[in-house]
Amino acid sequence: MPAEEFVAGWISGALGLVLGHPFDTVKLLGFFKGMSFPIASIAVVNSVLFGVYSNALLALTATSHQERRAQPPSYTHVFIAGCTGGFLQAYCLAPFDLIKVRLQNQTEPRAKPGSPPPRYRGPVHCAASIFQAEGPRGLFRGAWALTLRDTPTLGIYFVTYEWLCRQFTPDGQTPSSGTVLVAGGFAGITSWVAATPLDVIKSRMQMAGLKQRAYGGLLDCMVSSARQEGLGVFFRGLTINSARAFPVNAVTFLSYEHLLLSWG
Numbered sequence: 082m083p084a085e086e087f088v089a090g091w092i093s094g095a096l097g098l099v100l101g102h103p104f105d106t107v108k109l110l111g112f113f114k115g116m117s118f119p120i121a122s123i124a125v126v127n128s129v130l131f132g133v134y135s136n137a138l139l140a141l142t143a144t145s146h147q148e149r150r151a152q153p154p155s156y157t158h159v160f161i162a163g164c165t166g167g168f169l170q171a172y173c174l175a176p177f178d179l180i181k182v183r184l185q186n187q188t189e190p191r192a193k194p195g196s197p198p199p200r201y202r203g204p205v206h207c208a209a210s211i212f213q214a215e216g217p218r219g220l221f222r223g224a225w226a227l228t229l230r231d232t233p234t235l236g237i238y239f240v241t242y243e244w245l246c247r248q249f250t251p252d253g254q255t256p257s258s259g260t261v262l263v264a265g266g267f268a269g270i271t272s273w274v275a276a277t278p279l280d281v282i283k284s285r286m287q288m289a290g291l292k293q294r295a296y297g298g299l300l301d302c303m304v305s306s307a308r309q310e311g312l313g314v315f316f317r318g319l320t321i322n323s324a325r326a327f328p329v330n331a332v333t334f335l336s337y338e339h340l341l342l343s344w345g
């Protein structure tokens with residue numbers, strides 16, 4: 082199994098997350114003040130995504146990354162490989178994402194002096210507390226919703242990227258850096274637009290059992306959220322997700338493609 086896609090995915094994920102840092106800081110109330118936890122989580126998850134995607138395409142089409150410009154895979158194969166990468170990355174992401182959502186929902190960073198200390202002191206304390214209270218399965222709370230969010234949307238992500246690259250690149254040639262930046266940026270936006278409704282539901286399920294109400298399942302969470310707050314609830318966070326998605330994914334794809342090109 083070629084491993085360079087995993088390494089390129091790790092490095093490009095780390096570079097993308099540096100660009101996403103200001104957005105994440107706003108969105109997560111200072112959760113990403115330090116960079117070590119996101120690098121350990123998002124970059125590793127990106128490595129799984131790109132590594133699995135490329136190896137799934139290799140299995141489906143018998144072409145390596147370098148050969149795919151001359152022999153482009155069908156969009157069906159790109160979609161299946163993207164969904165496979167999304168499915169596996171969701172399971173790697175689940176514990177990290179749960180910790181992120183639990184920390185994000187702590188209101189303590191805004192608390193007044195004299196108020197009780199935060200429930201979680203940081204990512205490691207948060208993971209240990211969930212493990213102690215709920216066991217190892219507790220760390221995978223919401224993983225099912227995360228899988229439903231990431232499996233199709235990562236298929237959409239890679240199809241959008243491939244389609245845009247092919248629109249602006251003569252047959253058989255390597256896309257220019259400008260094309261890769263634009264295609265990567267729009268792939269990020271498209272995938273996040275598709276993912277936002279399930280992202281909202283996933284976060285609510287991850288918070289269930291802590292302070293919000295417990296839901297009977299994914300469908301119950303969807304129906305009761307829509308009943309109480311209207312359909313607009315499914316688009317919460319859409320603007321910031323999309324604004325963040327463009328630079329993060331433009332740089333992720335640019336660095337990924339350049340690394341693989343330079344390694345031959």
Ligand SMILES: CN(C)C(=N)NCCC[C@H](N)C(=O)O
Pocket residue numbers: 097127230231234235238269272273276326329330
């Ligand atoms: C759930 N969705 C839509 C995605 N994971 N999309 C792919 C983008 C990945 C990138 N690390 C990012 O955070 O934007």
